[in-house]
Amino acid sequence: RKEVEQDPGPFNVPEGATVAFNCTYSNSASQSFFWYRQDCRKEPKLLMSVYSSGNEDGRFTAQLNRASQYISLLIRDSKLSDSATYLCVVVDRGSTLGRLYFGRGTQLTVWP
Amino acid sequence: EAQVTQNPRYLITVTGKKLTVTCSQNMNHEYMSWYRQDPGLGLRQIYYSMNVEVTDKGDVPEGYKVSRKEKRNFPLILESPSPNQTSLYFCASSFRVAGWTGELFFGEGSRLTVL
Numbered sequence: 013r014k015e016v017e018q019d020p021g022p023f024n025v026p027e028g029a030t031v032a033f034n035c036t037y038s039n040s041a042s043q044s045f046f047w048y049r050q051d052c053r054k055e056p057k058l059l060m061s062v063y064s065s066g067n068e069d070g071r072f073t074a075q076l077n078r079a080s081q082y083i084s085l086l087i088r089d090s091k092l093s094d095s096a097t098y099l100c101v102v103v104d105r106g107s108t109l110g111r112l113y114f115g116r117g118t119q120l121t122v123w124p
Numbered sequence: 125e126a127q128v129t130q131n132p133r134y135l136i137t138v139t140g141k142k143l144t145v146t147c148s149q150n151m152n153h154e155y156m157s158w159y160r161q162d163p164g165l166g167l168r169q170i171y172y173s174m175n176v177e178v179t180d181k182g183d184v185p186e187g188y189k190v191s192r193k194e195k196r197n198f199p200l201i202l203e204s205p206s207p208n209q210t211s212l213y214f215c216a217s218s219f220r221v222a223g224w225t226g227e228l229f230f231g232e233g234s235r236l237t238v239l
Binding site for chain 1: 155157159164165166167168169172174180182183214218220221224225226227228230231232233
């Protein structure tokens with residue numbers, strides 16, 4: 013079983029829509045979770061961390077459900093510029109950076 | 125300018141011809157790592173290094189070697205490349221190991237084709 017499984021997508025939504033992605037992880041000891049964004053043919057970049065109590069950054073909300081071992085990313089009021097691939101990242105050793113697991117990515121296209 | 129630099133950015137080579145993809149960062153980062161990205165498989169970690177002379181295997185280390193003799197450089201070596209190593213490769217670094225806050229600085233990627 014893969015360490016991190018992610019909604020395959022693609023998601024095609026109109027501007028202004030709300031869209032949510034999920035990502036499940038298999039190691040219950042995992043402690044650190046993040047969402048990255050990758051534009052076409054570019055390197056991934058950190059979008060936001062995922063905190064236990066959930067956290068928000070503008071139109072983006074990240075949540076963690078430890079009992080069900082998944083994290084989610086909610087994007088409200090989608091913009092054309094949100095079109096990208098979204099990757100979840102799980103650290104397998106508490107908060108110590110070592111081995112990382114990336115989800116396969118969920119592709120989002122926002123259309124006018 | 126703070127950056128992670130990979131070379132070459134594009135390479136077409138033939139099976140069995142040894143090659144090295146260099147990665148250099150100018151941010152004095154402790155942590156460096158290599159990934160390959162393939163359609164449908166996402167980013168997979170090849171090797172990582174938590175400091176000079178400290179390296180460890182990631183998810184898919186077979187067919188690759190690395191070394192970390194200096195803090196700024198972390199080359200990826202393919203001793204005998206095969207077509208299944210055709211991929212997009214990313215190098216990344218981070219300034220902190222313990223209590224990592226999630227930011228990896230990626231290079232622009234190296235697209236490798238093995239014929």
